[in-house]
Amino acid sequence: EDQVTQSPEALRLQEGESSSLNCSYTVSGLRGLFWYRQDPGKGPEFLFTLYSAGEEKEKERLKATLTKKESFLHITAPKPEDSATYLCAVQSADRGSTLGRLYFGRGTQLTVWP
């Protein structure tokens, strides 16, 4: 069974205090790894897709990296508006898996206080 584990479950940062969120995965052939941001009671908002080990992508204060077993979401100098739950999901290239099906972790709840 494909699995995605995110840590920590919750993270509190002071504004400007940089940190990283972790997503470890076990999947039968990785087709893609996705990061989403989710605000309370709303649908996930797409942030990044990573396809191969060594790949990196950046958007404003966020940077996502990928290795063969895990991904990191680095947050540089966060602001209160970065407070949200960050979800990691993987797509499997296994022929027995529905093409495009996302397997999600439980998320990291990030709170940035002024």
Place this chain on the structure above:
Amino acid sequence: ETGVTQSPTHLIKTRGQQVTLRCSSQSGHNTVSWYQQALGQGPQFIFQYYREEENGRGNFPPRFSGLQFPNYSSELNVNALELDDSALYLCASSLRGPDTQYFGPGTRLTVL
């Protein structure tokens, strides 16, 4: 370009009733996937529709069923509602199955 929309926003039902949730996919997207997200959990895959056919299913019972229409919009139907069906139901569309999925705002279903 219009994003993914879902209706209704909130819904309250009682145990044993039936419910239909609706989703309009993003323009140009022909694949729709449905997910259930319980409080404090990550979304769980229910099923996927591609060109009006079910293209894969997660570990959900047959009382969860769906449809996709020629315009690629979709419905999720749940029969014989149970208390554990209370959750946020998310619809996501993609250009093709393995492409990036874009989510709608969700429908919050409460079963009493």
